[in-house]
Amino acid sequence: MKFPKAQTLQEIANLIEAEFVGSPDFPVLGMNEIHVVEEGDIVFVDHPKYYDKALESKATIVLINKRVDCPKGKALLISDDPFRDFNKLTLHFKPFESSNTSIAKTAEIGEGTIIQPNVFIGNHVKIGKNCLIHPNVSIYDHCVIGDNVTIHAGTVLGADAFYYKNRPDGFDKLISGGRIVIENNVDIGASCTIDRGVTGDTTIKEGAKLDNQIQIGHDTVIGKKCLIASHTGIAGCTIIEDEVTLWGQVGITSGVTIGKKAVILAQSGVSKSLEGGKTYFGSPAEEARAKMKEMASIRKVPFLLEKFKKNS
Amino acid sequence: MKFPKAQTLQEIANLIEAEFVGSPDFPVLGMNEIHVVEEGDIVFVDHPKYYDKALESKATIVLINKRVDCPKGKALLISDDPFRDFNKLTLHFKPFESSNTSIAKTAEIGEGTIIQPNVFIGNHVKIGKNCLIHPNVSIYDHCVIGDNVTIHAGTVLGADAFYYKNRPDGFDKLISGGRIVIENNVDIGASCTIDRGVTGDTTIKEGAKLDNQIQIGHDTVIGKKCLIASHTGIAGCTIIEDEVTLWGQVGITSGVTIGKKAVILAQSGVSKSLEGGKTYFGSPAEEARAKMKEMASIRKVPFLLEKFKKNS
Amino acid sequence: MKFPKAQTLQEIANLIEAEFVGSPDFPVLGMNEIHVVEEGDIVFVDHPKYYDKALESKATIVLINKRVDCPKGKALLISDDPFRDFNKLTLHFKPFESSNTSIAKTAEIGEGTIIQPNVFIGNHVKIGKNCLIHPNVSIYDHCVIGDNVTIHAGTVLGADAFYYKNRPDGFDKLISGGRIVIENNVDIGASCTIDRGVTGDTTIKEGAKLDNQIQIGHDTVIGKKCLIASHTGIAGCTIIEDEVTLWGQVGITSGVTIGKKAVILAQSGVSKSLEGGKTYFGSPAEEARAKMKEMASIRKVPFLLEKFKKNS
Numbered sequence: 001m002k003f004p005k006a007q008t009l010q011e012i013a014n015l016i017e018a019e020f021v022g023s024p025d026f027p028v029l030g031m032n033e034i035h036v037v038e039e040g041d042i043v044f045v046d047h048p049k050y051y052d053k054a055l056e057s058k059a060t061i062v063l064i065n066k067r068v069d070c071p072k073g074k075a076l077l078i079s080d081d082p083f084r085d086f087n088k089l090t091l092h093f094k095p096f097e098s099s100n101t102s103i104a105k106t107a108e109i110g111e112g113t114i115i116q117p118n119v120f121i122g123n124h125v126k127i128g129k130n131c132l133i134h135p136n137v138s139i140y141d142h143c144v145i146g147d148n149v150t151i152h153a154g155t156v157l158g159a160d161a162f163y164y165k166n167r168p169d170g171f172d173k174l175i176s177g178g179r180i181v182i183e184n185n186v187d188i189g190a191s192c193t194i195d196r197g198v199t200g201d202t203t204i205k206e207g208a209k210l211d212n213q214i215q216i217g218h219d220t221v222i223g224k225k226c227l228i229a230s231h232t233g234i235a236g237c238t239i240i241e242d243e244v245t246l247w248g249q250v251g252i253t254s255g256v257t258i259g260k261k262a263v264i265l266a267q268s269g270v271s272k273s274l275e276g277g278k279t280y281f282g283s284p285a286e287e288a289r290a291k292m293k294e295m296a297s298i299r300k301v302p303f304l305l306e307k308f309k310k311n312s
Numbered sequence: 313m314k315f316p317k318a319q320t321l322q323e324i325a326n327l328i329e330a331e332f333v334g335s336p337d338f339p340v341l342g343m344n345e346i347h348v349v350e351e352g353d354i355v356f357v358d359h360p361k362y363y364d365k366a367l368e369s370k371a372t373i374v375l376i377n378k379r380v381d382c383p384k385g386k387a388l389l390i391s392d393d394p395f396r397d398f399n400k401l402t403l404h405f406k407p408f409e410s411s412n413t414s415i416a417k418t419a420e421i422g423e424g425t426i427i428q429p430n431v432f433i434g435n436h437v438k439i440g441k442n443c444l445i446h447p448n449v450s451i452y453d454h455c456v457i458g459d460n461v462t463i464h465a466g467t468v469l470g471a472d473a474f475y476y477k478n479r480p481d482g483f484d485k486l487i488s489g490g491r492i493v494i495e496n497n498v499d500i501g502a503s504c505t506i507d508r509g510v511t512g513d514t515t516i517k518e519g520a521k522l523d524n525q526i527q528i529g530h531d532t533v534i535g536k537k538c539l540i541a542s543h544t545g546i547a548g549c550t551i552i553e554d555e556v557t558l559w560g561q562v563g564i565t566s567g568v569t570i571g572k573k574a575v576i577l578a579q580s581g582v583s584k585s586l587e588g589g590k591t592y593f594g595s596p597a598e599e600a601r602a603k604m605k606e607m608a609s610i611r612k613v614p615f616l617l618e619k620f621k622k623n624s
Numbered sequence: 625m626k627f628p629k630a631q632t633l634q635e636i637a638n639l640i641e642a643e644f645v646g647s648p649d650f651p652v653l654g655m656n657e658i659h660v661v662e663e664g665d666i667v668f669v670d671h672p673k674y675y676d677k678a679l680e681s682k683a684t685i686v687l688i689n690k691r692v693d694c695p696k697g698k699a700l701l702i703s704d705d706p707f708r709d710f711n712k713l714t715l716h717f718k719p720f721e722s723s724n725t726s727i728a729k730t731a732e733i734g735e736g737t738i739i740q741p742n743v744f745i746g747n748h749v750k751i752g753k754n755c756l757i758h759p760n761v762s763i764y765d766h767c768v769i770g771d772n773v774t775i776h777a778g779t780v781l782g783a784d785a786f787y788y789k790n791r792p793d794g795f796d797k798l799i800s801g802g803r804i805v806i807e808n809n810v811d812i813g814a815s816c817t818i819d820r821g822v823t824g825d826t827t828i829k830e831g832a833k834l835d836n837q838i839q840i841g842h843d844t845v846i847g848k849k850c851l852i853a854s855h856t857g858i859a860g861c862t863i864i865e866d867e868v869t870l871w872g873q874v875g876i877t878s879g880v881t882i883g884k885k886a887v888i889l890a891q892s893g894v895s896k897s898l899e900g901g902k903t904y905f906g907s908p909a910e911e912a913r914a915k916m917k918e919m920a921s922i923r924k925v926p927f928l929l930e931k932f933k934k935n936s
Binding site: 171233 | 741742756758760776777778809811814815830833855873890907922929
């Protein structure tokens with residue numbers, strides 16, 4: 001997430017009342033989580049275990065809870081609570097704007113696009129040409145939708161990331177300031193939920209087709225021409241490469257990558273990255289052929305037990 | 313799907329710019345997919361593997377991509393792309409009509425039926441007497457709902473079938489022109505999604521009761537007095553016979569039949585037809601008693617391994 | 625569920641045209657299902673198997689289909705169909721009130737609370753301060769929501785319990801007259817469904833955080849600081865104690881208790897109560913460590929089979 005215009009280190013430090021290491025006019029272009037951070041951005045880190053990762057990342061400014069050595073060409077923001085202060089910055093640069101109308105005046109809607117009744121379209125949303133948005137769809141602020149996209153009734157695009165810090169007095173939410181980007185020729189079924197990125201984008205790439213009641217977490221990427229059947233849930237920060245097929249009720253954990261043209265059979269549960277071009281099944285998912293063999297062998301266990309009784 | 317009035321072979325051929333085999337005034341009554349086709353209907357076929365099935369089906373007119381011998385009493389429409397031309401016909405006879413009002417003027421709503429706020433009711437929808445439609449429900453065009461039906465908030469009736477042809481340049485959708493038929497005394501929970509038929513009907517028969525967040529695919533039939541718990545997903549073209557019980561998070565593949573009074577326990581996955589009157593469990597689902605025995609035997613495998621170590 | 629004011633036994637008997645055993649002016653304070661019944665309440669029982677349980681419960685008045693001995697200090701209502709007559713009472717004291725406006729005039733909404741467009745808020749709903757209710761949310765009558773609560777788009781609070789009596793001529797619904805109570809600092813994701821209690825409350829306690837597409841049945845209690853991932857379904861009358869974590873696509877049956885700080889891994893299926901402080905996995909769920917061991921041992925079955933072939 002880039003700021004509308006570049007800030008100085010001093011300006012950012014003032015916003016969160018933090019000390020800083022670096023020149024007061026050091027430029028700050030945006031802010032991002034570590035997995036999507038770019039040059040010029042702030043990243044935050046509040047656990048010593050991840051200090052090095054943050055300091056060595058592409059981030060140019062590190063919001064940190066210890067006065068460490070500042071890497072060359074970078075700057076530090078020193079805070080007793082980087083998580084809280086990262087949230088402060090998100091709220092400052094992407095404040096929540098309530099809506100008084102079902103379709104915000106700042107929304108841009110392309111030629112030939114049909115918006116059915118009872119749809120909500122938030123502030124600064126962009127929708128391309130020749131789309132069809134069915135009734136009771138909710139599109140939160142800042143979503144970007146391409147051309148020839150169909151979205152069926154009841155679907156929710158852009159709810160907050162499910163991302164909390166466990167504090168002694170309760171869970172503290174990492175505030176979402178990111179977006180959803182839906183590319184051209186995507187179809188999304190009824191009652192799907194796709195969360196916005198925390199600071200980056202949740203992306204559904206060109207030509208992907210989603211059935212009903214699918215859940216896609218924040219910052220996840222669905223590749224081109226993916227086919228996803230109903231009730232499948234994909235957690236945050238996961239990458240589904242192009243032309244992957246996910247059958248019904250599949251679950252995929254956060255942060256993994258499913259390789260190009262992989263097929264995952266119904267009700268499978270994926271807890272690690274999977275190579276492309278293969279078919280998987282089971283919970284946890286394994287290559288389908290091996291899994292089927294395993295399942296066949298299990299059916300012979302009663303026979304093994306019988307044998308043992310006889311032999312001993 | 314029947315046409316509003318009978319067409320001639322010549323008229324249909326003109327619409328899709330196809331050649332034909334048969335008398336120009338050969339009557340054409342409707343169009344249907346092969347599993348629901350009736351006399352007088354067009355069926356389409358684009359793969360040699362299925363030519364015979366289509367030509368020998370109840371269909372009277374076959375839309376086909378090869379000039380084959382025409383069966384007696386039938387007619388052919390010759391097209392280089394029957395899938396595309398079948399879609400053209402669907403769009404012609406069931407064009408999408410956008411709505412300017414939340415409740416279409418062409419919708420018929422029976423006496424004593426209560427429509428709560430924020431409900432969408434599409435064109436040509438029929439709703440019987442003494443129904444209760446809760447808020448934010450979306451009912452697409454042409455749905456037919458009986459008497460004493462309750463539909464809870466957020467449910468979507470009539471979204472498109474999830475049915476695509478894989479083309480080199482992207483998935484091509486088979487356009488849905490079918491309906492949903494909900495019989496009397498059905499209850500449907502909150503945030504369910506029931507897709508319309510492609511050319512036929514998706515049917516929920518008398519007295520069936522559905523919990524929340526259930527997904528039912530196109531052309532599927534749910535029998536009388538079925539009881540379906542939440543998060544269950546049933547793919548397209550499946551037949552659930554009368555008085556079947558499906559517990560929570562069950563998944564059922566397309567095209568199968570679940571026999572009368574079958575019970576399928578929670579989280580089971582069904583990939584083939586199942587006989588009625590029995591209880592099933594597991595993914596893939598097996599008879600529950602056998603499955604339980606298998607699961608008990610598995611618990612003894614560590615003991616078997618131990619024995620082996622000693623003996624060898 | 626308490627009545628707006630105390631009734632007499634005679635008044636209740638008149639409403640349902642039942643005979644009674646006890647003083648005509650015996651006070652009746654409310655009505656409840658057996659698992660939440662309190663002194664002064666009516667409970668109903670229609671199966672001899674449960675007569676003793678009902679007669680010995682905290683209920684002061686027992687609506688029963690047999691003239692049994694009346695326990696001291698209690699009263700009886702004799703009916704040929706207690707289920708039907710319990711429903712009559714629910715309908716009398718909590719009649720369904722249709723709504724003409726999206727936000728009912730009888731709803732109370734606290735200071736600082738933002739209601740986004742297309743939200744439905746039913747009669748007698750109470751919402752606290754500084755809440756954020758996103759678009760297309762449906763909140764049924766009598767729901768009670770605390771302060772600082774966020775509810776994402778498309779969520780449905782207060783649909784009916786999925787609770788039916790199987791009669792020869794069809795399922796007969798137990799009418800819901802209960803409520804939902806959401807405490808302070810709760811976050812609820814998009815397209816969740818939480819059913820109201822039958823006579824009691826479905827409760828989400830302080831600081832619990834729910835992801836998208838979660839289903840929670842009637843009369844269930846979610847403890848403080850629980851964390852629940854998407855597509856998880858919890859049936860009715862279940863108690864999830866404080867600080868429990870449920871990962872994605874978990875299913876939990878009705879009437880069980882999940883102990884404090886338990887963790888249930890993704891796609892697990894829970895069919896019995898589980899002790900707190902432990903981690904569980906599988907369907908049916910077992911302690912994760914034991915389950916993982918079992919799964920590892922299964923992978924050695926083909927080896928066992930091989931050995932057997934050689935030895936015999």
